[in-house]
Amino acid sequence: MDKETILVVDDEKEIRDLVGIYLANDNYKVLKAGNGVEALNLLNKEEVDLIILDVMMPTMDGIEACMKIREDKNMPIIMLSAKSEDMDKIMGLTTGADDYVTKPFNPLELLARVKSQLRRYKRLNTAIDKKEEIIEIEDLIINTNTHEVRVGDKEIKLTPREFEILYLLGKNKNIVFSIEKIYSMVWKEEFYESDNTVMVHIRKIREKIEDNPRKPRFIKTVWGVGYKIEN
Structure with missing residues (x-):
């Protein structure tokens, strides 16, 4: 020692x-x-x-x-x-x-x-x-220091923006974030009504971390409100 x-x-x-x-x-x-x-x-x-x-x-x-x-x-x-x-x-x-x-x-x-x-x-x-270092949701593990993400034994490669979105939702489990809120907190810019950037990023994250992106286990859609990760 x-x-x-x-x-x-x-x-x-x-x-x-x-x-x-x-x-x-x-x-x-x-x-x-x-x-x-x-x-x-x-x-x-x-x-x-x-x-x-x-x-x-x-x-x-x-x-x-x-x-x-x-x-x-x-x-x-x-x-x-x-x-x-x-x-x-x-x-x-x-x-x-x-x-x-x-x-x-x-x-x-x-x-x-x-x-x-x-x-x-x-x-x-x-x-x-x-x-703060490790966020665990079932077999999804987010390491906030190393920016590593794993699902089971599989390492997931996320872009910095994708990681920030996943981290935001994972750190605030059960809280629903609107598209506007996610955009303003991750991009730190004003959100425009026609902007579908967040939706595209959510889709890409699901494709990487979900077994079936159409029936996601982790990132849930709350229709008319936004997205959340449940505890």
Whole structure:
């Protein structure tokens, strides 16, 4: 099993080293940075599972660094600060931090918070993965990450538009989508009355995933309303 990687960001070397010793003794891989800029550079090169981030630092402080990290990353962030006023805690948490520890701190307490945040993060991500990565309708399987579709043992080749339509219906089982709604959500353009693009795509999808396209198991027609996939 790979070690989880913790990035410790603090302008005080003594704190970086102290926290690093406790983390390493608990079998974590430790990366260190002296300010926000160094931290961002490391994050571009390394996979990091959690960040311990000091607030008061030169070059780029923890608040600014936290905001930049949150632009495209969602790993847990624990803020460290010598300031204990409520407003400082609120500022840290509203910029995207998950927890806040006030200096001076007990390294064992910090370690306990690291473990707690990692457990929470794993549970959340596992729930999201199970919910969103795979959509199953009988023997039809839609993998939303790899854009793969299978019916039983057979791999189905869909165009990107066909996949988006199938994904839309599969993700929202039992909900009827009108032709206009499907068009606007997939093509992101205004629908015109005479446009039969959606109907053509539905027909092509059925030809690929249905045993008998005239009696579809998956994509059902609700006459006068639209299409749906039943649970």
